[in-house]
Amino acid sequence: MTTHTKRLTRRVLPALAVVGAMTLTACGGGDSGGDGSDGGDVTLRVAWWGSDERQRITEEAIAKFEEQNEGIKIQPEYSTFDAYYDQLTTQVASNDAPDVFAVEIRRLGELARGGVMADLDGLVGTDDLNQELLESGAIDGVQYGIPTGANAFAVMANTKVFEDAGIDLPDDTSWTWEDYMELSAELTDTTDSGLYGTQISNNDAFLKIFAAQRGEAFYGEGELAVSEETVTDWFAYQLEQIDEGATPDGPRSVEIGENVETSLVATNTGAMGMWWTNQLGTLTAGSGEEVELLRMPSDAGAQTGGMFLQPTMFWTVSGNSAKQEAAGKLVDFLVNDPEAGAIMGSDRGLPMNSSVLDSIRDGLPEADVKSLAFIDDISDETDVPPTALPGGAGEIPNLLKRYSEEVYFERMTPQEAAAAFITEANSVLS
Amino acid sequence: MTDIQERPPQADAEKPQPAAAGRPPGGVGREHTLQIRKRRRKEALIAHLFLAPWFVGLIAITSIPLLASLYLSFTDYHLIQDWGWVGFENYRTMFTEDPRFLKALSNTTIYVVVSVPLQLAFALALALILDRGVRGLPIYRSIYYLPSLLGSSVAIAILWRKVFGADGLFNEFLGFFGYEGTSWVGDPSTALGTLVVLNVWTFGSPMVIFLAGLRQIPPSYYEAASIDGAGKMRQFWSITLPLLTPIIFFNLVLQLIGAFQSFTQAYVVSGGNGSPADSTLFYTMYVYQKGFNSFQMGYASAMAWVLVLIIAVLTAVNFMMSKYWVFYSDK
Incomplete structure (x- = not known):
């Protein structure tokens, strides 16, 4: 027993010491690089979400920035979209927010009103930016966010599937919701089994356009402005699409979800779908076929097409940051510098700085050229970009999805779902 | 649980019990107890060292956030x-x-x-x-x-x-x-x-x-x-x-x-x-x-x-x- 203990001591204690040391370093490791100011340099923490491709090009642009601005070092903190806000809000709550971070319009209002962000007036040059879009980043007259670029929500059509079915692309200047449904059902019928005319979209942008065509706004002050009747009709339209065979059946539709890479158009198993224009590249690359942009259908008596340009996301600067000047410089570089524009293209939406756009126009990939032409095309018809949304708007997509599913599986009628959706949404919004 | 792990039951009967086997009373015995105590303390120390990383984790990562x-x-x-x-x-x-x-x-x-x-x-x-x-x-x-x-x-x-x-x-x-x-x-x-x-x-x-x-x-x-x-x-x-x-x-x-x-x-x-x-x-x-x-x-x-x-x-x-x-x- 004694020798055993000795052996134990000799062998185990160093091991324990190592474990202990590791535990301690793990505890202390969290804030490494927090200020990291070696030799007077400023280190900026920059956070965004997105794909590997976005990470690659953003880092490339950042490297350019570091080259031009000696003394400023950038420390990227990227993650997937799913994990992004978890991390960001936790950091915000513990006063450890990144100096520069990206947010979408759905969360901008909430975070800005929570006093999380800095006023960017004077920190970022905005003269060449699209002023209408810029307005989206202002709340109560304070410029909290600078749009990274613009997007429109539109129908995308896989030309190969149309061709194989022997059906022509529709005339998107005049088509109605009825046409869209009939065409989709016809495509499902004429093509092989396993191919569908379209897929369900629960995107709130779809409902926003649907409502705008009836002269209704989606959001009001801290609540929904859309009427129960419109939401009822929208849910009913979704259900009818399933019933008519325009889309896959309910369970399949749920499984397909909103993922762009695995969508029907991207996998050549569907003819149409609705997405943001900056997703055209992904759809084209996924399918390997020509994908065309089409206007959203409308109602016969609609007052407007309802389509709108929306900032894809915003760059914002932390209100707590001690390095706001350097942070502003970085944001300025990302939105105003032609070199940055050339590197990042339309990944975060088409650049909204006119001179950047002009300088990169020729070098854009084909999908971007198409998006740009499309946005030019519809520019006379689009509504004004939305202003910052009420707090809690980030939860609306999940609510829409949930109540849509209640409708697909006939657990609720469209009317019941619409009433419940509006009640719950208004309790969430502020 | 424990009763099961400590089996098989024959083990107890077969275990030799040297401690009780006719040791003379007095000085030697006491010295022996001291030694045992010393060893015990040492073992306790080791045990605590073993527990230390977990204990630090329990307090810092579990208990405080829990409360x-x-x-x-x-x-x-x-x-x-x-x-x-x-x-x-x-x-x-x-x-x-x-x-x-x-x-x-x-x-x-x-x-x-x-x-x-x-x-x-x-x-x-x-x-x-x-x-x-x-x-x-x-x-x-x-x-x-x-x-x-x-x-x-x-x-x-x-x-x-x-x-x-x-x-x-x-x-x-x-x-x-x-x-x-x-x-x-x-x-x-x-x-x-x-x-x-x-x-x-x-x-x-x-x-x-x-x-x-x-x-x-x-x-x-x-x-x-x-x-x-x-x-x-x-x-x-x-x-x-x-x-x-x-x-x-x-x-x-x-x-x-x-x-x-x-x-x-x-x-x-x-x-x-x-x-x-x-x-x-x-x-x-x-x-x-x-x-x-x-x-x-x-x-x-x-x-x-x-x-x-x-x-x-x-x-x-x-x-x-x-x-x-x-x-x-x-x-």
Whole structure:
């Protein structure tokens, strides 16, 4: 027993010491690089979400920035979209927010009103930016966010599937919701089994356009402005699409979800779908076929097409940051510098700085050229970009999805779902 | 538990007992005691050193946040907005004004009540088969244990989504029988079922414990029983099962607690929102949604504490009930 203990001591204690040391370093490791100011340099923490491709090009642009601005070092903190806000809000709550971070319009209002962000007036040059879009980043007259670029929500059509079915692309200047449904059902019928005319979209942008065509706004002050009747009709339209065979059946539709890479158009198993224009590249690359942009259908008596340009996301600067000047410089570089524009293209939406756009126009990939032409095309018809949304708007997509599913599986009628959706949404919004 | 691990029972009788064997009283003995004491102290020190990393973790990573969350559960702590003390408001809202809370609670309860007994039955059945001295037992044991290691991982949940998807393996299999299924994870009436199956599939860890338990039953009991003419079934009901009850109890307690807390599978299979139509909204997932999507950390904390209470009460009831069905052979 004694020798055993000795052996134990000799062998185990160093091991324990190592474990202990590791535990301690793990505890202390969290804030490494927090200020990291070696030799007077400023280190900026920059956070965004997105794909590997976005990470690659953003880092490339950042490297350019570091080259031009000696003394400023950038420390990227990227993650997937799913994990992004978890991390960001936790950091915000513990006063450890990144100096520069990206947010979408759905969360901008909430975070800005929570006093999380800095006023960017004077920190970022905005003269060449699209002023209408810029307005989206202002709340109560304070410029909290600078749009990274613009997007429109539109129908995308896989030309190969149309061709194989022997059906022509529709005339998107005049088509109605009825046409869209009939065409989709016809495509499902004429093509092989396993191919569908379209897929369900629960995107709130779809409902926003649907409502705008009836002269209704989606959001009001801290609540929904859309009427129960419109939401009822929208849910009913979704259900009818399933019933008519325009889309896959309910369970399949749920499984397909909103993922762009695995969508029907991207996998050549569907003819149409609705997405943001900056997703055209992904759809084209996924399918390997020509994908065309089409206007959203409308109602016969609609007052407007309802389509709108929306900032894809915003760059914002932390209100707590001690390095706001350097942070502003970085944001300025990302939105105003032609070199940055050339590197990042339309990944975060088409650049909204006119001179950047002009300088990169020729070098854009084909999908971007198409998006740009499309946005030019519809520019006379689009509504004004939305202003910052009420707090809690980030939860609306999940609510829409949930109540849509209640409708697909006939657990609720469209009317019941619409009433419940509006009640719950208004309790969430502020 | 302990009584089983300390067996086989013969051990006590055979152990030599030198300490009591005619040692002269007096100085030598006392010196010896001192030495023992010294050694004991040293051993205690080592033991504490061993515990130290865990202890640091317990205080820094578990206890402090735990107490903080108890406090926060009485506030409307919001990650971004101002917040303050609200007393029992969160708890009241939960049970009176939040249908999704009740939905999450009922989903989780169904999941636990269906999957845990199935999983244990499966584990026991396989343990019984493997205990028959199958050749290559360690290999089988490892293979069957594998799902337990993987079961709560993201990769398996993604795989599950594929297997039970519209064009998945499961429908392929059903296709042989002429049945054409749609998406099992996309249908609210079957999505929870796929998660139950996933949990049952991870029967490995209770199985390994059952196997260890079976090994502890003295073969002499079976010999005596077969001499008395008892058949295999009779032996199972009268010897194996009663002697295994402590193990069954142990597994039951562990799996119940684990199942109530399960999160990853449902999160991944449903795409993070309890879809379709909240049919896979687990309790922990709702806590997560409240905390990280709605930023209502106070409410989420209160929900977490309700779960702690549920599990504590359930475990206490379990222990009380155990008096009536768990058999400890040394009592």
